[in-house]
Amino acid sequence: MKNVEVVIDGIAGFQDTPMQPDGKWHVHDxxxxxxxxxxxxxxxTLATPPSDAIVLFDGKSLANWRDKKTGGPAPWKLExxxxxxxxxxxxxxxxxxxxxxxxxxCEPEAGQHAGQDRGNSGVFLMGRYEIQVLDCYQNKTxxxxxxxxxxxxxxxxxxxxxxPGEWQTYDIVFNVPHFGAGGEVLSPGYVTVIFNGVVVQxxxxxxxxxxxxxxxxxxxxxxxxxxxxxxxxxPVRFRNIWVRPVPVVNEP
Numbered sequence: 001m002k003n004v005e006v007v008i009d010g011i012a013g014f015q016d017t018p019m020q021p022d023g024k025w026h027v028h029d030x031x032x033x034x035x036x037x038x039x040x041x042x043x044x045t046l047a048t049p050p051s052d053a054i055v056l057f058d059g060k061s062l063a064n065w066r067d068k069k070t071g072g073p074a075p076w077k078l079e080x081x082x083x084x085x086x087x088x089x090x091x092x093x094x095x096x097x098x099x100x101x102x103x104x105x106c107e108p109e110a111g112q113h114a115g116q117d118r119g120n121s122g123v124f125l126m127g128r129y130e131i132q133v134l135d136c137y138q139n140k141t142x143x144x145x146x147x148x149x150x151x152x153x154x155x156x157x158x159x160x161x162x163x164p165g166e167w168q169t170y171d172i173v174f175n176v177p178h179f180g181a182g183g184e185v186l187s188p189g190y191v192t193v194i195f196n197g198v199v200v201q202x203x204x205x206x207x208x209x210x211x212x213x214x215x216x217x218x219x220x221x222x223x224x225x226x227x228x229x230x231x232x233x234x235p236v237r238f239r240n241i242w243v244r245p246v247p248v249v250n251e252p
Contacts, residue, residue, distance in 0.1 A: 003016050003017055003213060006030060008030040008031050011034075011115070011141060012030060012115050012142070013030030013142035013145075014026060014028045014029065014030075015029055017213045017214075018213075018214065021215060027152050027213055028144060028152065028212075028213060032144065033143060034140060034143055034146075035146055035156045035157060035159040035200070036158055036159065037158070038159065038160040039160070040160035040162065040195075040196035040198055043171075043194075043196055043197030045104060045167050045168075045169055046167075047102060047169070049102070052244060053102075053242040053244050054094065054243050055241075055242045056092055056094065056227065057083060057238065057239065057240070057241040058240075059081030059082060059239055059240070060078075061078075062076065062078055062090075064092055064093050065083075065090045065092055065093065065229075066091060066092075066093060067090060068089040068228060075088055076090060081239055082106070082237040082238060083237065083239070084235050085230070085231040085237075086231070087231060088231055089124075089228055089231055090228065090229050090231075091127055092226045092228075093226075095224040095226050096225070096226075096243055096245065097176045097223045097224045097225075098175050098176055098246050098248055099173075099174050099243050099244060099246055100172070100244040100246050101123075101170070101171070101173075101174065101227070101242075101243045102169070102170070102171055102243070103169070103170045103172070103240075104167050104168065104169050104170075104238065104239050104241070105133055105167070105168055105170070105236055105237065106164075106165065106166065106168065106236070106237040106238075106239075107135040107137075107165070107168075107236060108135075108237075109164050110139070113135075114139060115139070115141045116134065116142075116145055118134065118234070119164065119234050120134055120230075120232035121133035121231070121232050121236040122151065123172070123229060123230075124227065124228035124229070125172070125174050125191065125227065126189075126221070126224070127225050127226050128221070128225065129189060129206050129209070129210055130150070130151040130210040130230070131150065131191070131193060132145055132146065132147055132148065132149045133147065133230070133236060134147045135161065135164055136161045137161040137162060137163050137164065143155035147159065147195070148170065148193050148195040148200045148201065150191065150204060150210060151210040151211075152210050152211060152213070152214060152215065152216060153206065153207050153210060154201065154206075156201065157199065157200045157201065157202065158195075158198050158200050160195055160198040161196075167239070168196055169194075169195070169196055169197075171194040172191060172193050172194075173191070173192040174189065174192075175189060175190040176224075177189040177206070177218060179218070179220040179221070183219075183220035184220075185218050188205045188207070188218070189205070190206065191203075191204055191206060192204070227241075227243070
């Protein structure tokens with residue numbers, strides 16, 4: 001069955017998609033409340049990587065990235081210390097588990113674009129779990145697809161987006177999910193996202209792979225995976241990407 005797009009208060013989405021597990025909203029429901037707008041302060045733009053960080057992109061080389069589709073060299077444009085999404089998703093040559101991640105991105109000018117068709121990209125943890133990248137500055141979309149949302153699952157707690165053309169920061173702490181011998185979920189993945197200095201996901205459980213029109217479910221996988229950046233037909237720029245392994249110490 002083809003889903004029928006509906007518009008509520010100027011927000012396009014769906015109300016014939018599956019319900020979220022809490023039973024309150026459909027996936028991509030345009031009636032779901034919008035995150036409150038917060039004017040961000042100054043945070044970690046151009047943050048110098050810590051001494052133990054693994055630098056994934058320093059503005060000079062795409063050597064740590066490859067084309068997700070072909071496995072060949074990353075086809076993004078390298079210019080002025082940033083890389084611009086121009087073709088295909090890209091993934092890191094490194095695989096990571098529990099981690100602290102820093103990413104900076106810059107949205108293109110909006111033009112006539114609106115909703116999901118405005119500066120769309122994504123940061124995929126383990127190549128599976130998307131933290132949405134979108135231009136939500138004076139631009140509404142379905143709440144579970146807003147900037148810094150866990151796509152299709154959890155809206156951000158706030159909207160501290162800067163205008164297009166200004167650099168923005170994600171600082172992310174991610175704990176991987178764990179599976180039993182039969183593939184059952186022993187513990188879900190968790191993510192904390194600080195967006196432009198504002199906590200917008202607070203140790204939020206992830207419901208599984210993030211997909212369009214689906215609430216997500218887990219497929220068992222290993223303890224590490226690559227980081228992926230999405231090309232979604234918009235020239236979003238990225239810079240200063242680094243990661244630190246952060247083991248979880250489960251002691252009282």
